[in-house]
């Protein structure tokens with residue numbers, strides 16, 4: 001029996017002009033990975049490619065560069081300083097802002113660990129980078145650890161107040177809407193518990209706390225689950241695709257790449273998050289159809305993205 005046709009996508013896919021070139025569809029960078037978790041950032045990077053990005057780079061700890069590079073020849077890799085355990089070193093954070101010159105969107109977090117270098121990297125991405133960003137996995141854990149909402153941040157400059165005397169006079173703090181620029185958070189319930197302090201089992205309360213977070217900071221939150229709910233300051237979207245076969249390691253890493261790609265193509269955070277979760281769930285449904293709910297893996301979700309996107313063009 002074939003599954004029911006999917007409900008329609010919440011956002012219309014943009015058409016491609018005949019004179020478009022790779023720069024027309026966004027240059028994106030995925031940041032993450034570590035020794036032992038090179039697969040996660042590879043899944044994200046390939047998902048971005050398969051979601052239409054013109055150019056995809058992966059910034060990874062030097063020690064896992066060859067592994068990440070070997071998964072797909074079209075992914076460019078940027079070696080970043082690593083520590084003795086194959087995680088981002090503190091020095092990696094020093095040059096990440098320069099690495100992002102000319103990049104249209106960034107996704108950070110999968111497989112990154114919460115090593116000191118990763119915490120610093122996340123902090124830089126939060127305060128010093130203003131292109132649209134997706135924070136997932138360990139970037140979310142890093143936010144919880146660094147106490148991102150308690151830090152006095154200038155909405156105008158993005159600097160911490162103690163970094164700039166002139167900011168002392170400015171009104172508004174990190175709680176003012178839009179402080180962090182265009183930013184999508186993609187927590188699963190465990191990560192969300194760390195972020196907002198509401199237990200993973202309390203789904204409705206987690207959604208409400210996420211919306212409060214959106215109101216205070218201007219971010220968009222993808223509350224993962226079955227079904228995933230996308231939350232903004234004044235709206236909620238309940239996704240209609242996906243299935244429990246997607247409860248398999250790496251499926252969220254694929255989503256990170258999909259949403260980052262859409263941000264790089266110019267979709268707003270709200271549209272990129274809604275369209276991203278929809279097509280990701282649709283790919284999951286196609287993977288289930290072909291491989292079954294028991295055996296499907298994140299790799300099959302990734303490999304179903306072309307068919308999922310084709311249904312929209």
Ligand SMILES: NC(=O)C1=CN([C@@H]2O[C@H](COP(=O)(O)OP(=O)(O)OC[C@H]3O[C@@H](n4cnc5c(N)ncnc54)[C@H](OP(=O)(O)O)[C@@H]3O)[C@@H](O)[C@H]2O)[C@@H](O)CC1
Nearest residue numbers: 037038039040110111112113137138188189190200249250
């Ligand atoms: N191939 C690779 O390289 C892969 C690498 N990966 C990388 O691994 C790193 C760790 O990420 P993670 O998500 O595996 O672990 P973590 O953040 O500790 O969260 C788990 C905790 O949250 C709780 N929890 C409650 N509800 C939950 C829910 N619905 N969904 C999920 N969890 C839920 C859960 O509760 P429990 O299961 O114990 O009931 C547990 O206490 C990260 O860098 C990631 O990118 C992965 O992407 C996989 C593929």
Ligand SMILES: Nc1ncnc2c1ncn2[C@@H]1O[C@H](COP(=O)(O)OP(=O)(O)O)[C@@H](O)[C@H]1O
Nearest residue numbers: 188225226242243244246247249250251252253
């Ligand atoms: N029961 C389910 N029904 C629908 N989707 C699910 C279900 N379980 C997990 N998913 C989806 O799979 C993904 C899991 O993300 P995440 O937990 O971050 O995985 P990982 O970190 O292993 O890549 C999310 O997009 C989530 O919505």
Ligand SMILES: [Mg+2]
Nearest residue numbers: 137188252253
């Ligand atoms: Mg995850």
